[in-house]
Amino acid sequence: MQKAKPYIGFISLLTALIxxxxxxxxxxxxxPSNQKDNQASESSPATRIVxxxxxxxxxxxxxxxxxxxxxxxxLLALGVKPIGAPFWDIESPHVQxxxxxxxxxxxxxxxxVEKILSLEPDLIITLSQDPQLYVQLSKIAPTIVYTYDTFxxxxxxxxxxxxxxxxxDEAEMWVADFNATVKAAKGxxxxxxxxxxxxxxxxxxxxxxxxxxxxxxxxxxxxxxxxELAPPPRVQQxxxxxxxxxxxxxxxxxxxxxxxxxxxxxxxxxxxREGSVWKTLDAVKKNQVFDLDGDYFWPYDPIxxxxxxxxxxxxxxxxxxxx
Numbered sequence: 632m633q634k635a636k637p638y639i640g641f642i643s644l645l646t647a648l649i650x651x652x653x654x655x656x657x658x659x660x661x662x663p664s665n666q667k668d669n670q671a672s673e674s675s676p677a678t679r680i681v682x683x684x685x686x687x688x689x690x691x692x693x694x695x696x697x698x699x700x701x702x703x704x705x706l707l708a709l710g711v712k713p714i715g716a717p718f719w720d721i722e723s724p725h726v727q728x729x730x731x732x733x734x735x736x737x738x739x740x741x742x743x744v745e746k747i748l749s750l751e752p753d754l755i756i757t758l759s760q761d762p763q764l765y766v767q768l769s770k771i772a773p774t775i776v777y778t779y780d781t782f783x784x785x786x787x788x789x790x791x792x793x794x795x796x797x798x799x800d801e802a803e804m805w806v807a808d809f810n811a812t813v814k815a816a817k818g819x820x821x822x823x824x825x826x827x828x829x830x831x832x833x834x835x836x837x838x839x840x841x842x843x844x845x846x847x848x849x850x851x852x853x854x855x856x857x858x859e860l861a862p863p864p865r866v867q868q869x870x871x872x873x874x875x876x877x878x879x880x881x882x883x884x885x886x887x888x889x890x891x892x893x894x895x896x897x898x899x900x901x902x903x904r905e906g907s908v909w910k911t912l913d914a915v916k917k918n919q920v921f922d923l924d925g926d927y928f929w930p931y932d933p934i935x936x937x938x939x940x941x942x943x944x945x946x947x948x949x950x951x952x953x954x
Contacts, residue, residue, distance in 0.1 A: 681795060683775050685765065690773045693797065694754035698747050700739045701758035702777065703730075704932035705788060708805055709798045715750045717743075724926055725935045740764065747771055780875070783847060784856060785809070785936040809937055813857045816944035820858065823947050824891060829863040830854060831888050831914075832923075834895025835902025841895070842877045842887045844869035848931040849895045850923050853939035863889040881908050888912050893943070896925040921946050 679692050696714050699706055703716035707729050715736040720726075734750060736743045739759050744767045747755065755774040758781075759765065768774040775795070782788035786806050793802025824830065832843040832851050843851045844866050854860050855870070862870060865887045869877060879887065885908065892914040894902075903909060914920050921943075928939055 681775070684778075685776060688773055688775065690775070691753050696750065696752045696754070698736060698750060698752040698755045698772075700736070700743070700756065701779075702756050702792070702932070703733065704930070704934045705792050706756075706796075708789060708933045709792060709796060709801050711796055711798070714752060715747060720930075720932075723930050723932075723935065725930060725932070725938050741767065744768065744771070780847075783845075783852075785847075785852065785931075785933040789933045805933065809933070812937055813940055816940045817858060819944040820947045823951050824860060828861070828891065829866075829889035830860040830891045830893065831863060831866055832893045832895065833884070833887065834923075837878070839878050839880055840884050840902070842866060842869065842879060843895065844874050844876065845872075846875040847936075848929055849925075850893055850928040850939055850943065852931060852936055853928075853943055854893060857936070857940050858943060860891075861889075863887060881906065884908055885912060888914060890914060890917075891919045891921070893921050893923050895923050895928070919950070921950070 676692055678689050680687050680689055682688075697706065697711065698715040699713040699720070700717060701720065703713055703720040704723065704726050706713050707726060712729075713733060715734040716730075717737065717739055718735040721730045721733055721735060734746070736746045736750075739757065740761070741764055744764070747768065748771050752772045755768050755772050757764070757768060757774060757776055758779050759776065760778050765774060765776060777791075782791070786809065789802050789805050789809075790799075793799045832849060832854060834841050834843070834849065842865075843849050844855075844862070846852075847856075855862060861867075866889070881903070890913060892912070909915055927935075927942065
């Protein structure tokens with residue numbers, strides 16, 4: 632029996648060595664590089680599926696070359712620079728210094744297709760509702776349509792694009808900063824416009840006057856949605872009916888005019904400020920009319936809306952100081 636002890640010890644040592652070698656071979660040690668790459672590829676797919684107005688669409692998981700037909704500044708707000716955008720977006724006063732290297736693709740119509748093709752995008756985002764244009768763009772790269780009236784609140788827009796681009800954290804940070812800006816602007820104008828006073832956004836055009844209500848541009852979103860300034864009853868009816876704008880005759884202006892008027896830059900000089908109807912308005916008599924620069928207030932991207940909220944507050948503060 633004593634002679635068997637060395638043999639038993641040798642068997643125990645051999646068993647231990649087998650256990651160690653088996654563990655190394657099972658993957659607890661170093662892995663071949665191609666195995667690591669395969670695992671990384673499985674955890675980070677190259678594409679993903681998103682829901683769009685045209686159905687489910689496969690897009691790059693991390694697009695690198697985006698053409699933005701109408702949403703350039705939304706991408707910039709999230710730290711993403713597109714490779715192409717319409718010239719009027721590039722020239723917006725709200726994004727100067729941020730657009731270097733972005734190619735002008737021209738108008739949002741068929742004339743832009745050749746230019747977009749030359750840019751070799753891997754994703755196209757457009758606000759066009761033209762089905763023929765969509766077909767042409769889709770042949771170039773996956774194309775997502777967000778029409779003009781898709782987003783009623785700039786916070787919804789930035790969050791949607793955050794999900795689309797995998798930038799949810801950046802989107803929430805932007806929204807938090809935007810909310811702080813709105814809160815500060817409300818504090819600046821507190822007490823300037825009374826609780827029972829109303830505000831109208833309007834503009835002269837085409838031998839008449841346009842009243843702007845439930846839309847998102849021309850200052851409407853900043854004034855009604857975010858600063859929460861109250862519209863007069865006739866404009867409130869438009870908002871509740873979802874009317875973006877309404878053309879009226881000059882004679883009907885008193886029915887829509889609030890105590891304060893924000894006047895969209897009149898096109899072609901068609902607003903007669905010397906006319907009898909205009910001069911009878913209380914807002915005109917009290918010098919409570921504010922001109923909105925079209926270049927500044929027509930854009931409705933998140934960066935522009937944030938700037939417009941601040942601008943309206945500054946305009947009201949400056950007016951108050953003259954009273």
